[in-house]
Amino acid sequence: MNAPSITTTAQTNTVSRNFDLAAAFKDALKAALITLGLSIPILSYKTNQSGADLFLTSRWGLVAIVCAIVFGLRLVLHAFTASKAYAKATPSPRQATELVDAGPSAFQKASRFGVPFFLGVALTFPVLIYLIQGGLNESRYWVDLGILILTYVMLGWGLNIVVGLAGLLDLGYVAFYAVGAYSYALLSTTFGLSFWICLPLAGILAAFWGMILGFPVLRLRGDYLAIVTLAFGEIIRLVLINWVDLTNGGAGISSIPRATFFGIPFTAGEDGFAATFGLEFNGMHRMIFLYYLILALALLTNFVTMRLRKLPVGRAWEALREDEIACRSLGINTTNTKLTAFAIGAMFGGFAGSFFAVRQGFVSPESFNFLESAIILAIVVMGGMGSQIGVAIAAIVLVGGPEVLRNLTFLQSVFGTGFDPNEYRLLLFGAGMVAMMVWRPRGLISEREPSVILKERKAISGSLVKEGHG
Amino acid sequence: MSTAGANIAMQNPQASTARQPLLSVRGVKTYYGNIIALKGVDMDVNEGEIVTLIGANGAGKSTLMMTIFGNPRAREGTITYAGRDITKMPTHEIARMSIAQSPEGRRIFPRMTVYENLQMGASMNGMAYFDQDLERVCTLFPRLKERLQQRGGTLSGGEQQMLAIARALMSRPKLLLLDEPSLGLAPLIVKQIFQIIKELNEKDGMTVFLVEQNAYHALKLAHRGYVMVTGNITMSGTGKELLDDPQVKAAYLEGGHH
Ligand SMILES: Nc1ncnc2c1ncn2[C@@H]1O[C@H](COP(=O)(O)OP(=O)(O)OP(=O)(O)O)[C@@H](O)[C@H]1O
Ligand SMILES: [Mg+2]
Numbered sequence: 001m002n003a004p005s006i007t008t009t010a011q012t013n014t015v016s017r018n019f020d021l022a023a024a025f026k027d028a029l030k031a032a033l034i035t036l037g038l039s040i041p042i043l044s045y046k047t048n049q050s051g052a053d054l055f056l057t058s059r060w061g062l063v064a065i066v067c068a069i070v071f072g073l074r075l076v077l078h079a080f081t082a083s084k085a086y087a088k089a090t091p092s093p094r095q096a097t098e099l100v101d102a103g104p105s106a107f108q109k110a111s112r113f114g115v116p117f118f119l120g121v122a123l124t125f126p127v128l129i130y131l132i133q134g135g136l137n138e139s140r141y142w143v144d145l146g147i148l149i150l151t152y153v154m155l156g157w158g159l160n161i162v163v164g165l166a167g168l169l170d171l172g173y174v175a176f177y178a179v180g181a182y183s184y185a186l187l188s189t190t191f192g193l194s195f196w197i198c199l200p201l202a203g204i205l206a207a208f209w210g211m212i213l214g215f216p217v218l219r220l221r222g223d224y225l226a227i228v229t230l231a232f233g234e235i236i237r238l239v240l241i242n243w244v245d246l247t248n249g250g251a252g253i254s255s256i257p258r259a260t261f262f263g264i265p266f267t268a269g270e271d272g273f274a275a276t277f278g279l280e281f282n283g284m285h286r287m288i289f290l291y292y293l294i295l296a297l298a299l300l301t302n303f304v305t306m307r308l309r310k311l312p313v314g315r316a317w318e319a320l321r322e323d324e325i326a327c328r329s330l331g332i333n334t335t336n337t338k339l340t341a342f343a344i345g346a347m348f349g350g351f352a353g354s355f356f357a358v359r360q361g362f363v364s365p366e367s368f369n370f371l372e373s374a375i376i377l378a379i380v381v382m383g384g385m386g387s388q389i390g391v392a393i394a395a396i397v398l399v400g401g402p403e404v405l406r407n408l409t410f411l412q413s414v415f416g417t418g419f420d421p422n423e424y425r426l427l428l429f430g431a432g433m434v435a436m437m438v439w440r441p442r443g444l445i446s447e448r449e450p451s452v453i454l455k456e457r458k459a460i461s462g463s464l465v466k467e468g469h470g
Numbered sequence: 471m472s473t474a475g476a477n478i479a480m481q482n483p484q485a486s487t488a489r490q491p492l493l494s495v496r497g498v499k500t501y502y503g504n505i506i507a508l509k510g511v512d513m514d515v516n517e518g519e520i521v522t523l524i525g526a527n528g529a530g531k532s533t534l535m536m537t538i539f540g541n542p543r544a545r546e547g548t549i550t551y552a553g554r555d556i557t558k559m560p561t562h563e564i565a566r567m568s569i570a571q572s573p574e575g576r577r578i579f580p581r582m583t584v585y586e587n588l589q590m591g592a593s594m595n596g597m598a599y600f601d602q603d604l605e606r607v608c609t610l611f612p613r614l615k616e617r618l619q620q621r622g623g624t625l626s627g628g629e630q631q632m633l634a635i636a637r638a639l640m641s642r643p644k645l646l647l648l649d650e651p652s653l654g655l656a657p658l659i660v661k662q663i664f665q666i667i668k669e670l671n672e673k674d675g676m677t678v679f680l681v682e683q684n685a686y687h688a689l690k691l692a693h694r695g696y697v698m699v700t701g702n703i704t705m706s707g708t709g710k711e712l713l714d715d716p717q718v719k720a721a722y723l724e725g726g727h728h
Contacts, residue, residue: 312593312596312597315586315589315590315593316590316593318579318581318582318586319579319582319590322579322580322581322582323577323578323579325541325573325577326573326577326578326579327562327590328539328541328560328561328562328565329539329541329561329562329565329570329571329573329577330562330565330590330591330593330594330637330641331562331563331565331566331593331594331641332562332590332593332594333560333562334562448581448582448621450582450583450585450586450619451586452583452585452586452589453619454585454618454619
């Protein structure tokens with residue numbers, strides 16, 4: 001009983017001796033000096049113009065702050081790596097048996113507590129915000145943000161089918177988002193079809209375009225596939241810009257009919273939603289309805305994906321990602337498997353697109369540029385390629401993060417009133433990506449979740465357990 | 471060169487309806503680009519037989535096995551299985567005609583669990599017999615039974631080999647193609663694998679086409695064997711005949727019995 005604890009303390013000592021405070025200070029100081037060197041040409045002087053005169057203002061205070069930040073971060077990094085080395089040196093008792101004796105994995109633990117938590121927050125979000133902000137109008141910003149995040153969660157889950165499950169790198173996913181949005185916009189403005197009819201139509205049309213993209217790229221993989229899909233995304237956007245007769249070109253399509261509550265419009269009038277349900281009219285009713293609409297659509301995407309993963313087609317997608325030749329020799333039609341992946345992924349993109357159109361009431365090609373594709377792909381990759389919950393977390397971080405930045409107004413008291421944290425969004429985005437590459441190169445939740453989790457070993461009847469030994 | 475007594479079934483065309491080979495390869499030529507890998511191969515596998523193909527590295531054994539599966543495709547010649555010409559058939563359709571293979575290099579799905587790998591093997595017949603077959607392969611390979619939840623890629627080499635064979639068995643094939651099932655396995659396990667092949671053949675009547683480097687074991691086990699040298703079949707005969715052949719002895723059984 002005593003022996004192990006003695007060895008651990010011994011290890012602790014050696015490791016903590018490894019964390020040399022003086023060396024860490026020295027290193028941090030070096031980093032700060034380098035920062036100082038870099039700051040002198042970049043940060044220390046600023047040109048100001050007043051009238052025709054141009055003069056320099058010095059910003060040594062800012063330089064000092066930046067150097068201090070670098071110094072501090074460097075120290076923290078040292079402490080962090082040291083504590084990590086310590087954790088490594090003291091192995092947990094489970095480690096040795098983990099692989100064979102499949103206890104609950106990190107994923108299973110995360111899903112056991114994480115999923116109900118996230119779902120609960122998502123379902124009650126408007127209520128929570130209402131209570132926190134103390135009023136419908138006050139909560140507008142947050143509900144709007146919730147809608148935005150959920151849209152990206154849904155897009156991420158849709159693309160996850162193509163990239164995460166089937167392993168087909170698609171850089172033009174936004175094309176299907178655009179097809180969905182324009183489908184609703186055109187069908188509703190020209191034929192007066194309602195949202196609930198257009199939604200499935202938009203999905204079908206997007207799926208159809210998914211197949212059209214799928215056919216020529218069937219034999220491509222990896223980089224080549226990425227380039228062709230990228231081009232596809234751009235082609236769709238350029239067609240939307242240039243086919244002015246149909247799409248009204250770069251000006252876009254406006255006054256798209258708003259969503260109705262299953263036929264009841266959200267208007268102040270007699271037959272409006274508020275009047276029908278005896279409520280006081282408020283524009284937020286529509287927002288909250290949209291929130292639950294996109295939540296339902298996102299959950300549908302997730303539900304379908306989870307179901308499909310357990311069905312032969314979903315398992316074939318994953319097998320395709322792992323080894324195409326083995327797939328074929330197991331009797332899987334890889335052509336059909338790829339096409340269904342493209343089509344189903346595109347279909348959810350189409351649903352999300354028509355939601356986008358009904359929320360904005362306006363669509364233009366500008367909303368569907370490559371950056372959108374890149375963000376959606378980044379969500380999937382950061383989430384861990386195939387992990388549903390990972391994708392959701394990544395969407396929250398990548399879409400919600402910039403909004404948090406916008407609210408960091410207290411930083412203005414540090415960096416001066418002209419400081420707009422939002423301008424540093426892409427810088428932080430890049431830094432975050434680099435950090436991910438270093439610490440979690442395979443995504444937030446990199447472990448692939450088995451589609452079948454055997455409880456104990458119940459799939460095997462008891463009589464078998466006694467027989468034979470390897 | 472060719473040994474007497476070879477192709478007994480073929481020399482007896484009168485009995486062809488009863489003894490038509492399950493798989494027959496006629497004049498098959500396969501190319502990789504412009505390089506010819508099979509230079510006109512003739513081979514038969516009769517129902518209920520274990521047939522082995524031996525040969526040096528690079529002789530074209532794996533190529534023949536993959537050509538039967540249509541990947542790469544034969545440029546000339548015909549491959550007939552159960553009376554149907556499968557030469558031009560897509561790989562996945564060939565696989566659905568109850569031919570299964572455990573290819574060279576195993577090609578299991580590394581990120582999927584053992585259980586899911588086995589499901590993939592069963593998926594083509596709609597998982598109808600999955601539970602039954604799972605029990606069966608678990609009896610054959612108790613090692614896998616302990617590791618159903620482990621990821622394929624984390625299995626040891628020998629365990630991966632077992633998984634590849636087990637996965638091939640999950641589709642209840644009539645014809646099983648095995649490419650070097652003994653590769654990388656400890657001698658004891660090799661014996662077990664060969665024992666399993668024998669059992670599958672005797673008890674279940676499974677026809678087995680076995681590509682092997684382990685010529686001694688393979689020829690002892692097989693009913694008939696073929697020897698391949700640089701894309702040509704140079705010898706054929708019963709397992710015993712080939713074992714006793716001085717040329718085979720010199721080329722493939724050097725160093726006595728392994
Ligand atoms: N994809 C390929 N492209 C080009 N040449 C190939 C390819 N695959 C195999 N070859 C060549 O074809 C010949 C036969 O290869 P094959 O893999 O069939 O040999 P083998 O008899 O199975 O050998 P081993 O016993 O080493 O597995 C070799 O010369 C090999 O280099
Ligand atoms: Mg080979």
